[in-house]
Amino acid sequence: xxxxxxxxxxxxxxxxxxxxxxxxxxxxxRLRHKILATAFFEPSTRTKLSFHSAMIHLGGNxxxxxxxxxxxxxxxxxxxxxxxxxxxxxxxIRHPRDVKGLAKYSSVxxxxxxxxxxxxxxxxxxxxxxxxxMDKEVLKIMFTGDLYHxxxxxxxxxxxxxCCNAEFIFTNEINEDLKQYPHLxxxxxxxxxxxxKVNVLYMTRPQVERHTDKLVTSNFILTNELVNKMAxxxxxxxxxxxxxxxxxxxxxxxxxxxxxxxxxGLYMRxxxxxxxx
Amino acid sequence: xxxxxxxxxxxxxxxxxxxxxxxxxxxxxRLRHKILATAFFEPSTRTKLSFHSAMIHLGGNxxxxxxxxxxxxxxxxxxxxxxxxxxxxxxxIRHPRDVKGLAKYSSVxxxxxxxxxxxxxxxxxxxxxxxxxMDKEVLKIMFTGDLYHxxxxxxxxxxxxxCCNAEFIFTNEINEDLKQYPHLxxxxxxxxxxxxKVNVLYMTRPQVERHTDKLVTSNFILTNELVNKMAxxxxxxxxxxxxxxxxxxxxxxxxxxxxxxxxxGLYMRxxxxxxxx
Amino acid sequence: xxxxxxxxxxxxxxxxxxxxxxxxxxxxxRLRHKILATAFFEPSTRTKLSFHSAMIHLGGNxxxxxxxxxxxxxxxxxxxxxxxxxxxxxxxIRHPRDVKGLAKYSSVxxxxxxxxxxxxxxxxxxxxxxxxxMDKEVLKIMFTGDLYHxxxxxxxxxxxxxCCNAEFIFTNEINEDLKQYPHLxxxxxxxxxxxxKVNVLYMTRPQVERHTDKLVTSNFILTNELVNKMAxxxxxxxxxxxxxxxxxxxxxxxxxxxxxxxxxGLYMRxxxxxxxx
Numbered sequence: 001x002x003x004x005x006x007x008x009x010x011x012x013x014x015x016x017x018x019x020x021x022x023x024x025x026x027x028x029x030r031l032r033h034k035i036l037a038t039a040f041f042e043p044s045t046r047t048k049l050s051f052h053s054a055m056i057h058l059g060g061n062x063x064x065x066x067x068x069x070x071x072x073x074x075x076x077x078x079x080x081x082x083x084x085x086x087x088x089x090x091x092x093i094r095h096p097r098d099v100k101g102l103a104k105y106s107s108v109x110x111x112x113x114x115x116x117x118x119x120x121x122x123x124x125x126x127x128x129x130x131x132x133x134m135d136k137e138v139l140k141i142m143f144t145g146d147l148y149h150x151x152x153x154x155x156x157x158x159x160x161x162x163c164c165n166a167e168f169i170f171t172n173e174i175n176e177d178l179k180q181y182p183h184l185x186x187x188x189x190x191x192x193x194x195x196x197k198v199n200v201l202y203m204t205r206p207q208v209e210r211h212t213d214k215l216v217t218s219n220f221i222l223t224n225e226l227v228n229k230m231a232x233x234x235x236x237x238x239x240x241x242x243x244x245x246x247x248x249x250x251x252x253x254x255x256x257x258x259x260x261x262x263x264x265g266l267y268m269r270x271x272x273x274x275x276x277x
Numbered sequence: 278x279x280x281x282x283x284x285x286x287x288x289x290x291x292x293x294x295x296x297x298x299x300x301x302x303x304x305x306x307r308l309r310h311k312i313l314a315t316a317f318f319e320p321s322t323r324t325k326l327s328f329h330s331a332m333i334h335l336g337g338n339x340x341x342x343x344x345x346x347x348x349x350x351x352x353x354x355x356x357x358x359x360x361x362x363x364x365x366x367x368x369x370i371r372h373p374r375d376v377k378g379l380a381k382y383s384s385v386x387x388x389x390x391x392x393x394x395x396x397x398x399x400x401x402x403x404x405x406x407x408x409x410x411m412d413k414e415v416l417k418i419m420f421t422g423d424l425y426h427x428x429x430x431x432x433x434x435x436x437x438x439x440c441c442n443a444e445f446i447f448t449n450e451i452n453e454d455l456k457q458y459p460h461l462x463x464x465x466x467x468x469x470x471x472x473x474k475v476n477v478l479y480m481t482r483p484q485v486e487r488h489t490d491k492l493v494t495s496n497f498i499l500t501n502e503l504v505n506k507m508a509x510x511x512x513x514x515x516x517x518x519x520x521x522x523x524x525x526x527x528x529x530x531x532x533x534x535x536x537x538x539x540x541x542g543l544y545m546r547x548x549x550x551x552x553x554x
Numbered sequence: 555x556x557x558x559x560x561x562x563x564x565x566x567x568x569x570x571x572x573x574x575x576x577x578x579x580x581x582x583x584r585l586r587h588k589i590l591a592t593a594f595f596e597p598s599t600r601t602k603l604s605f606h607s608a609m610i611h612l613g614g615n616x617x618x619x620x621x622x623x624x625x626x627x628x629x630x631x632x633x634x635x636x637x638x639x640x641x642x643x644x645x646x647i648r649h650p651r652d653v654k655g656l657a658k659y660s661s662v663x664x665x666x667x668x669x670x671x672x673x674x675x676x677x678x679x680x681x682x683x684x685x686x687x688m689d690k691e692v693l694k695i696m697f698t699g700d701l702y703h704x705x706x707x708x709x710x711x712x713x714x715x716x717c718c719n720a721e722f723i724f725t726n727e728i729n730e731d732l733k734q735y736p737h738l739x740x741x742x743x744x745x746x747x748x749x750x751k752v753n754v755l756y757m758t759r760p761q762v763e764r765h766t767d768k769l770v771t772s773n774f775i776l777t778n779e780l781v782n783k784m785a786x787x788x789x790x791x792x793x794x795x796x797x798x799x800x801x802x803x804x805x806x807x808x809x810x811x812x813x814x815x816x817x818x819g820l821y822m823r824x825x826x827x828x829x830x831x
Binding site: 329333536540 | 591619629630636638641
């Protein structure tokens with residue numbers, strides 16, 4: 001059993017993970033004597049430490065393949081994965097292009113922690129967890145920033161569609177994967193006209209490291225003036241790290257939930273690890 | 278509760294920590310399921326591994342922000358600390374300038390592991406622990422080396438003054454912080470005339486990485502001839518790493534306590550972690 | 555008690571370690587509250603992670619001196635080892651030249667994880683474990699590749715000689731250490747004539763990083779045609795990482811045991827850690 005894509009999950013799987021994360025149904029020695037190996041072929045300390053913390057909270061332990069590892073030098077990535085899977089009970093892999101292909105070489109479950117512009121299913125699930133805590137019948141979500149390159153949004157829209165009623169507003173150019181979902185496409189200049197109608201403002205940063213294929217620009221910067229137009233119980237989300245699109249002055253607004261997302265990420269990853277291992 | 282400066286401690290706090298460290302009043306599962314995060318914005322493997330070992334000895338576990346972390350790149354240090362504090366029960370931060378400012382962004386206790394030339398309170402406490410084991414009514418301490426830039430000596434003199442009777446001899450230029458304490462100032466050339474009168478010879482290396490503001494030179498090199506002039510029960514201390522000021526030929530002398538300091542550091546950091554978490 | 559060389563082991567020690575590894579006589583909390591420190595002055599993620607995993611499987615924990623550590627900079631390696639041995643219950647050291655010399659400065663047991671072209675005793679023991687599982691009266695082993703620089707083969711031949719009946723075939727230039735053992739020396743071009751007569755084909759990669767003293771070339775590349783000439787119950791071994799000498803097309807042959815070696819390495823290192831600590 002792997003978690004490589006949101007496609008690997010049934011709606012029931014997703015609802016079950018949300019339930020476990022929300023009710024914090026964790027035993028602190030559930031994964032005692034179990035080992036998680038993290039292999040990040042593209043650096044991301046934030047995601048890696050989130051998995052480390054989740055595994056330790058469950059009573060397990062962690063080994064880490066360093067970013068610039070000698071294990072990778074001089075040997076194929078396939079051999080690296082084969083070797084790591086002898087040492088651990090579960091692998092978390094991030095890769096600039098392909099995790100699915102590498103997962104075939106593992107003898108233990110593999111979690112995709114982001115593969116290029118494709119998917120980032122655990123980030124999607126933790127975001128869904130944050131949204132689900134609002135208990136809305138219909139989620140009305142406006143996405144801003146670099147939607148074209150965001151693997152998180154790819155995975156998130158797929159996950160939401162599987163288990164919730166939702167309406168999507170996109171404010172910038174989208175990729176082929178996203179085009180298949182019903183949505184309203186508006187221009188960034190129209191955001192002020194719609195921001196009072198949504199439950200969730202989901203912001204992303206420019207994924208400049210992926211702009212080799214296509215340049216995407218976004219000039220949208222959130223202001224307190226705009227935030228004050230939002231519904232009282234609407235929330236602002238961002239997968240972090242942020243750049244100038246989300247100024248620190250917003251942090252004290254009660255709608256800012258992006259640091260709660262970090263904590264929710266810990267709980268959701270505990271739910272995922274407990275389920276897979 | 279943070280430990281950012283010796284100022285955060287009452288004399289009773291200090292005495293209590295010394296008592297715990299000395300009597301080794303540690304339970305090996307005291308911090309079971311607790312996580313310590315280390316964030317060193319300036320490298321120091323020695324201090325970091327000392328905290329790792331202390332936390333594991335108490336039954337807890339550790340996550341580490343790598344020195345050149347992607348978590349730091351592209352996001353503010355404030356956001357990094359906010360994120361880390363979601364993952365862990367206590368943070369240990371080292372920073373080239375400011376730990377106090379960053380600590381405000383943490384939702385869990387913060388320990389200062391050195392902030393520029395300001396303070397290094399846990400090193401001061403472990404040194405005090407080493408001195409306290411001598412059971413002297415009055416500590417007579419001679420400090421040599423680069424006293425101007427040593428944050429350890431700043432913290433140490435402050436801690437000693439809080440809870441012991443002590444007399445200080447400085448043998449090199451000192452900074453404004455140190456000038457406020459009663460002391461005798463001598464020239465390095467006079468060290469041989471005073472070395473037989475002290476309980477403690479506390480040596481430091483040139484802090485060349487901090488000489489951007491001011492160049493401090495020290496030509497003092499300890500010799501066996503000088504060591505043999507010291508009182509039989511006097512001790513030689515050094516926070517390590519050492520350079521040429523303290524040659525390996527001294528290591529076999531019974532007065533050499535600098536490797537005992539390393540072990541005492543482990544015990545004192547166990548006492549501090551057990552107290553804060 | 556250290557494990558610096560196969561010379562540190564009696565035949566009984568070796569047989570006992572093989573028995574423990576084979577029968578998996580491990581208690582998962584045998585080393586609870588114990589700490590292993592890894593100090594690799596020459597990078598090797600594979601070996602390091604194998605020890606990490608073994609220690610965690612035994613219920614212990616790990617601290618790691620980073621490859622490019624500040625602990626090493628500005629201080630002698632001797633002081634580094636002295637310091638680490640205050641923090642941990644056992645050290646694993648890899649070094650480009652000398653582990654024996656450094657081990658003198660440790661106050662806890664030291665395991666040699668490879669010292670230049672000298673020895674690599676734990677790799678030898680795990681290889682021996684893999685061979686011992688064949689239950690052959692006489693091991694007939696053909697070694698290929700860069701035999702001159704392989705510390706693994708130095709240690710392995712020594713270990714086999716101590717406790718098994720074996721016949722060695724070398725197919726390339728050997729060093730002085732290996733010359734003392736009875737062996738048959740053939741040319742690489744003759745491998746096809748002998749490959750059907752051995753139980754074990756032990757392959758190594760060119761150790762190009764050690765070719766500063768002497769250039770060793772090997773043109774031998776294993777093919778399926780050759781593998782099919784081997785005895786049905788013969789096995790192919792390689793300490794990994796591999797380069798072109800061992801193409802992935804061989805991996806599906808039942809004789810390929812090089813990924814089993816990785817798993818056996820975990821068990822043998824658990825046996826060694828449990829015995830030393």
